[in-house]
Amino acid sequence: MSPARVPLAQSFRAARERRGPLLTEPRTTALRWVNGAPDGVPDVTVDAFADVLVMSLYRDFAPSEEQALLDAAVEAWAPRSLYLKRRPREARVLANTSREALAPEVPARGAPVEALEALENGVRFLIRPAQGLSVGLYLDMRETRAWLMGQVKGLTVLNLFSYTCAFGVVATAGGARRALNIDTSRRVLDWGEENARLNGQPVDRYDYVAGDVFDWLGRLAKKGQAFDVVISDPPSFSTTRTTRFSAARDYPQLAEAAARLVTPGGRLVACCNLSTLTGRRFEAMVAEGVARAGRQGRPVHSLGPSPVDFPASPEAPPGLKVNVLQLR
Known part of the structure; x- marks a missing residue:
């Protein structure tokens, strides 16, 4: 394990732990584990739908940076699947980038998941993590x-x-x-x-x-x-x-x-x-x-x-x- 990855994994663990009240609520299995800069990870969000995670990047990360983020997420949380979404802020970048490059259909880590059910206050929603930039909720x-x-x-x-x-x-x-x-x-x-x-x-x-x-x-x-x-x-x-x-x-x-x-x-x-x-x-x-x-x-x-x-x-x-x- 490289020393550079340890603080990132620790930041991810700490961010999830701060969601304590929601993590113990059985009627809700869909929540955000990382919300960018306030959680110490600027330009990165991670949404959890049961044991499937969706990581979104809001700037153009270098390939090595992306890999470090993905590896740290797996180290911190060991999810069943982790999908990656690239969301550049500039509309011209979005318009000139293929859908597969922005939202790969295959998970960045873990097994493919076509669809799963997530709970929010006891209500069920169908999530499709490979569907595109928006996964259903x-x-x-x-x-x-x-x-x-x-x-x-x-x-x-x-x-x-x-x-x-x-x-x-x-x-x-x-x-x-x-x-x-x-x-x-x-x-x-x-x-x-x-x-x-x-x-x-x-x-x-x-x-x-x-x-x-x-x-x-x-x-x-x-x-x-x-x-x-x-x-x-x-x-x-x-x-x-x-x-x-x-x-x-x-x-x-x-x-x-x-x-x-x-x-x-x-x-x-x-x-x-x-x-x-x-x-x-x-x-x-x-x-x-x-x-x-x-x-x-x-x-x-x-x-x-x-x-x-x-x-x-x-x-x-x-x-x-x-x-x-x-x-x-």
Whole structure:
């Protein structure tokens, strides 16, 4: 063992140990073991799904550095499998790099795992660690999903940019009367249906809608439909055949369209994970959109990632911002 690897493995062990309260929670097997600089390992995160780990690199590491990180992770934790994701921050680098180079389908260490089940607060989710850069569940939303589950009994929920429909599954588990999921990708919606069935929930194809979110917001408004809870969790940047969305520029437009579909007294759950957007600026953008819709919004809750497995520091503040507004 080279001396250079010992401190890294120790950092990994210490980071996991700091997750103590979550490690002993049998109803949750999906959590973040390393969260970059606050855990002493800048530009590196490690997400654990039971005994399968996903390591993400947020800068261009040299091959020798990558190998040292992987070896240290195996030394510290001895996982069944360890998958590697390379996530350069610059869009041009992402655009010019093959998917296989960014997210190899074979594990960097251990045996291949096509799919596995992970638990979050007793709810089951299907994880596909070799699928791409995103493996099925965004762990920083765990606190928001837990909050939602206790708020929606008997209510209707609209889940925008639903990805694998985690919010919809959790809402149904919490007793929601209906959860409508909208995403541009039919593939991830099918994955969402799998998640629902995994939890013994009925699946109605009409509640898994593939299409442009802005287009569907307009259609639903024209039909006069409204929902008790509308969840808006867009990617920071996205492009469809008809729209281009940037959270830093277009969130007021999204908040306006979403607010039009909230029932009087209902809630808008506005989410953003763009780290360069400050919490104060995000609040102002959401308020601007709500006002444009002719609605009045009262902030009732502010959420974010769990400080247990998503520790922050002044140099690395939390990226996720979740604002809950009650609308009149």
